[in-house]
Amino acid sequence: MTASDGNGGAPAVDLSLMEPVFEKYAGQPGALIPILQKAQDIYNYLPPEVLQLIAERLGIALSKVYGVATFYAQFYLERRGRHVLRLCDGTACHVKGTPALLAAIKDEYGIRPGETTPDGELTLEVVYCIGSCALAPATVLDGRVMGHMRPTQLLQRVKRQIGSPLCSEEKNLEERTRRSR
Amino acid sequence: MAVTLKINGQTVTAPEGATILEAAHKAGIHIPTLCHHPDLSNVGACRICVVEVEGARNLQTACTTPVAEGMVVHTDSEVVHATRRFVLEMLLSDHPNDCMTCEVNGDCELQDLVYDYGVKWPEHHGTRHNWEIDPDPNPFIFIDRNKCVLCGRCIRACAEIQNRDVWNFAYRGFKTKLVAGADQFMLDARCESCGQCVAYCPVGALYDKMSLGKGRANQVQKVRTTCSYCGVGCNFDLNVRDGHIVRVTSAPDAPVNGMALCVKGRYGYDYVHHPDRLTAPLVRARWLEGVEEKLQSGEWRVFISPSSGGNGRDSSESAMLTPDTFIQTDWDTALDVVARKFAEEKRLRGPTAFGMLASAKCTNEENYLFNKFARQIMGTNTIDHCARLCHSSSVAGLAISFGSGAMTNTIADVTTQSKCIFIIGSNTTEQHPVIGVKVRRAKRYLGTKLLVADPRRIDIADYADLYIRHRPGTDVALLNGLMHIIIREGWHDQEFIAARTEGFEELKATVEKYTPERVSEITGVPVEQLEAAARMLAENRPGAMLYAMGITQHTVGVLNVMSCANLQMLLGNIGKPGGGVNPLRGQSNVQGACDMGGLPNVYPGYQPVTDPAVRQKFEQAWGVPLSDQIGLTVTEMVDAAGRGDIRCLYIIGEDPMTSEPDLNHVRHALEHTHFLVVQELFMTGAAELADVVLPAASFAEKEGTFTNTERRIQRVRQAVEPPGEARPDAWIITQLAKRMLALGAASPRADAPYAGWDYVGVSDVMREINALTPIYAGVTYQRLEEGAQLHWPVPDTQHPGTPILHVNKFTRGLGKFVAVDHMPPAELPDGEYPLILTTGRVLYHWHGGAMTRRARNLKAMYPEALVEINPHDARKVGIQNRQLVKLASRRGEIISRALVTERIAPGLVFATFHFPEAAANFLTIAALDPVAKIPEYKVCAVKVMPVSEN
């Protein structure tokens, strides 16, 4: 079963990928949060049809699922690109040139903070101080902090990251979780 | 175990588990609250109710903290006050300063608290939200999140009262937002527009959209009354300003429904003030004299139907005058025309020339008067009403099985005492919404088992423990199959059967033949489901059965009803709390219209016209000889009118042009009726064909009583004046009766106690009902005004009423098992008409639709007729969702849009009868149940095909 409506023309969400998840947590009424986590692992965000499906399968109201999904910062309800670039626009970074970085990304990829390129490759997010002011302007690409970025340098890095099939936000995350264990 | 504690130095005892708030409240000590509501669970969200508990580190929220032995509580100390003030300051720092124009000014819990605690408006405040005002297209519910205090009462009302779970909070901290579903529009998040969330909102964040700017609490008068739609009998307050109903508000002490209402009750009131209302008596020119002069002088006017778009035209021209033209006359003229014509027909042709249709929308008093008019003045028993078309099989079937035909238990009893509720043939959520709500609550909070059987996957099926989809017209087979299993397993209540019933052996022999395999073949229900259903019924006793038109509207309606009775007697579920056979009645006063003699075979209170002793009683009371002939039923009346045997029809508050089966036939009959009088609110299909149309008053414009589906008698109270010359039905009938008497059409003996028609108000009519109707003997206005909750029978003024029937003894003595065999419906699909049509109704409309189609927003929600069809069948004939289709039977055809949905089984289509232009009853078959004479609305054969848009 796939659904294509309500996803802004984006590729259809393959709901059947959720089946193993439901199987795993069958009969565990309190499993909403782990199920949401697994779903996000699968789709990289929580598409509305998936929230709806989870509500139906767990027999709880959609409003409850949505309440939980929005309560925790770890969940994303917007589609995110395979690569996520975070630019810090805290005071230090702002002064040291983040506006120029934002402009460069805008010129090159046509996206503003919170947006994703139409090909689903890159999402741009803005954060306010990540505690690395010494590296200002600080940027984070797929979970890796990069300091003292200049626009051309940043564009290069991003281009390289997108070109590499082995690197993505998920992969880096996985790697880091593995390391932290 | 009771607990003793001290609150503000006062010693208080409270039951264990009670909260400090409850204990204080009982001791008369006030603690302020905001997120708490006595109907809802407590979440302790707002912290307004904080109190000091000695020994506790922090202040405690009284609404969630349980009492403990020896607890010492202070509710009014300085620190408590300071904290409450702080909470209020925080709320105000993110609240618009808008009390001047706020809808709930004067009716706002936040305002009252701020006033009580003397909190000043914070001039320096942090960031305030700036939510969009009224962002949701739901036509009934207005949202202003800027005023939301995040108390969560709406969330809990929707979850705990309505069981819809539409609302929740999303995000957190300052970003916390009240959202519907996944931040969707309400209607996309399963909202059914009941308005419960509005009713429980303590501030102006949720409000009734139709009432915006129409008047605030101190500008309206509230009039408590009973809903005019379905038979649940909800009470509410009509809010009146300057002679207009501007809002309906919940009445917390409403006996049936509490704060709960459905979309029709809460938001369907605007038909009362609709411009289409009839405001003057209308008489066809051919029955009048001197029309030209009266038109010239402006005394009368030519009537132009408001629905035909003739508004505002100068209608006094006589150029377009034909004998058929409707003339707006004065009451004297119209009443004289009718009285003279009736008197003349009676003189020339006798009482058999008359037929009368009573109304399930009129009060008990009006129906009593109408029945008296038929029997005393016209001398005929040919009086009937549309209960024939919905529940005559219940009345007849239950009379055979139990001795009297009405809901055996009460709504509260069924929804709180039952272990298992079995719903068959009742679309409870949409047709009896507040009962649906209570069933859902029972299932969710009391663990009541819910078994639903219906050919359509109706909404309530989504809540069921087990849903059975049987083929239409196979109810007897299904019930026999369940009884087969119950007897096979020895689950039947042998003690009850031996002591209270007869006919068990015959039943046993019959259901013996209904093996699960055979039943599965007939009904299409898998054997395992049959076994599981029987087990559920057997293991969860007492269990109650609810049914409605899915059972009654068949050629085998009476047999279906008796099968329900069989099953419940077999399980020993009769005469006890939580049990019973409970037909849900469709209209506000359909029970009352039956009770008041709106039936051809009985006087008020089901006293047979054929019983000489009864007849003699009424002859003495009314002072005339009465007919011992049982009259004609509605469907027979239509036939007789078509043949010309009935020359005069007098119809009040009913439109056979939408409700009867086979409408083309009905139109023919009404057109050929020599003299047709219709008393109505609107120009209905029947009114269009009438000779005289008398404008009647709506429920909000008169006094009286309604009897709801559980036999409870409740007051209807006048809130506004009728428009123009419209008058209450009671007034019109009385006026006609007096004129008939003056013309000598009947001559009652002057000394008979109830010969006359000089009533002083409706309570005077009720006194006459008390005297002549044993089941209503103790139902007085005084008792009703004092708040007595009366379910008939009420044999005298001391009697408390009878919530549960057949407690130690059936009305007929022993309960009777009637062995019944499955018989196929009158018309089954074949090569030419391959689909089965089943008919019904939807949440947003009611009955013939004359009222709901004139409630602006109800119409907006469901603006046109839809035919439901399964995707499988749709594909076969090439029909897309929302495409125009033609539906045809051997009797007629309609054009309508298709709704392609899995809710309906393959092989079946579903249509409603709310919309005259596409009324399902052009297709239905006038095949009748042989006993009850109810038509088979639920099954006929049709074909469906796509049609092009132009």
Ligand code: SF4
């Ligand atoms: S909701 Fe209450 S406090 Fe808020 S503006 Fe309206 S009346 Fe005033």
Ligand code: SF4
């Ligand atoms: S109107 Fe009724 S169903 Fe809709 S959100 Fe409010 S309480 Fe829930």
Ligand code: SF4
């Ligand atoms: S909308 Fe009303 S009831 Fe709902 S949380 Fe806000 S203030 Fe409370």
Ligand code: FES
């Ligand atoms: S301001 Fe960017 S890291 Fe602190």
Ligand code: FES
């Ligand atoms: S009323 Fe007790 S916390 Fe809100």
